[in-house]
Amino acid sequence: MPYERDNIHRLTPYTPGEQPQRADVVKLNTNENPYPPPAAVLEAIRRVSADQLRRYPPPRAQPFREAAARLHGLSPEQVIATNGGDELLRMAVTVFCEPGGRGLGETYPTYSLYDVLADIHGTSITQVPLEDDWSVPEDFAARLNDHGCRLGLLVNPHAPSGRREPLDKLERLARAFRGVLLIDEAYVDFAEGDATPLLDPERGLDNVLLLRTLSKGYSLAGLRFGYGLGHPRLIEALDKARDSYNTDILSQAAATAALSARDEARESWKKVIAERARLAGALRQLGFSVAPSQTNFLLAAPPGDGLSAQALYRALHDRAIFVRYWDAPRLDDKLRITVGTPEQDDALLGAIAEILREGAGG
């Protein structure tokens, strides 16, 4: 008999995107920013001393919290630093969802980690299908309330579609929902606006939690640093479930430096946004149907009369061009393609054109 709990024994763990160690792969499968992190980040890392490594770090990453609070016009009590955005998600499930029920509500599709975290915790999952245009149904909150959900999870801009819901809609959903609404803003740096205005005390909302990560916008996926923004009472509750020293001194130093170098990071966001428009246009010219995106990726369906999305995914993989494919409803006819550099995207476009030609000829 296994020693682990039944729900763990039965669990299908989260499958991260493939992380090849080969340098020759055109890697457009896990939404990394193709441009390097701000130079100040490496400098901050290299300034960390042997003595700082020897000692425990500030347990709550207080210097980072203060920097993030300044950046967003909030107080440090509205900020929690986490070991990647994923840790914030895990803590939110642990803190707000009851084992056995009164669990989380989400859209379908969404970030596939949410279900894994719910299964680990042994809580319930309520799925609300997105509309055909990937928008969140207006009755999302009502349906979560009907199921007794304690945590609602929205990725905004949405993954894997790229769609962004406007602030007034998010506010309506938050007011209508009786649990905590976590808005996962992993991709917000590539979008036209964020949801921080919902945290303004004058709005009187006490149930909104925003997730941020430095993985995408700040080109620091290797660093594992994210943070949560929300009402001080939500932050305090999450803090109780935090591992005692959850972020290390190197990532604290690097993350604080990254925020202070935001203008440099923004230059990469502008390049990605411009390239996103070019890549979407070029894919449409190849016959793809491409959803409008406010992220650093595109959800694109290949032309219906040619190769299937799965066959195209495999043919690209054979050429060392990695994109993401899911064998799942509403996604199995599409590819999620990270916006790369113009050179990477040209390699992708050239390979797709060639594969489609071969497919047509073969």
Place this chain on the structure above:
Amino acid sequence: MPYERDNIHRLTPYTPGEQPQRADVVKLNTNENPYPPPAAVLEAIRRVSADQLRRYPPPRAQPFREAAARLHGLSPEQVIATNGGDELLRMAVTVFCEPGGRGLGETYPTYSLYDVLADIHGTSITQVPLEDDWSVPEDFAARLNDHGCRLGLLVNPHAPSGRREPLDKLERLARAFRGVLLIDEAYVDFAEGDATPLLDPERGLDNVLLLRTLSKGYSLAGLRFGYGLGHPRLIEALDKARDSYNTDILSQAAATAALSARDEARESWKKVIAERARLAGALRQLGFSVAPSQTNFLLAAPPGDGLSAQALYRALHDRAIFVRYWDAPRLDDKLRITVGTPEQDDALLGAIAEILREGAGG
């Protein structure tokens, strides 16, 4: 009404030892190694490139797992890398303990984080008092079995007493226990032996999990890197509850370099062990009762006719000398003192002598 679960709302979070930012503190309160980490660690950190930071790290820290497996004569499937030893503890509670009961068993006293993790998970706690000499009662496993415990937690060498249980006793306990026995070897680098022989397949034990950390022996408390060693089936179960990328590229590089520089780290262990003997002797000369220790700290009771341990703790704190004090049964008449450099320990001893003289005169 709060949004968080009742058990979180009621929870008293873990209190880490004080981490002063002042450099002039003689810091003997959180068991850091007083000597710097191996030089190769800083070099490895400084070799991490912008491109490595930009990309996701190896999700399971495979290069580290292979290095740790080589070091301990195990296979990589017997190793899991974690964000500090604390993450391994949290995952073990999540994976093996049932919410609502069938929880963890531990000694009293022990590492105070265990109870906090059990309370977050909402599982039961069974406490077995240590004998007067801080040894684990021979019926520890039987009592855990009686309470249906799924996870047994032993710190060995023990914190906060410093006592080490021998291998044959650990083996008896593991064979008698029907759940997973986690042996927390945070301080093993300062001891005369470890429990890795229990993982030898020829012993036929499938329920032993060892916790290691780089915080103490490798002088890397700031890094947050630990690992678990155990049967591949236990490691696989833990891996399911791991955050998707739980360790970052910097700490993976630093930790792998640390293991390869073990001989250099061992020089610091030798110095700490020699200084531990000197400090214990000097404290005994001042009238303290000091438990034998195989760690990098001493549990020491001040002479009964003078200041209380709490008063001494405060008087030392006023002089910027930090040690650890708990207002808890069997501990409230003692101080836990980290073994520092000879200079730090001389400062401590001088201050204690002075305080005791003043106390006697005042």
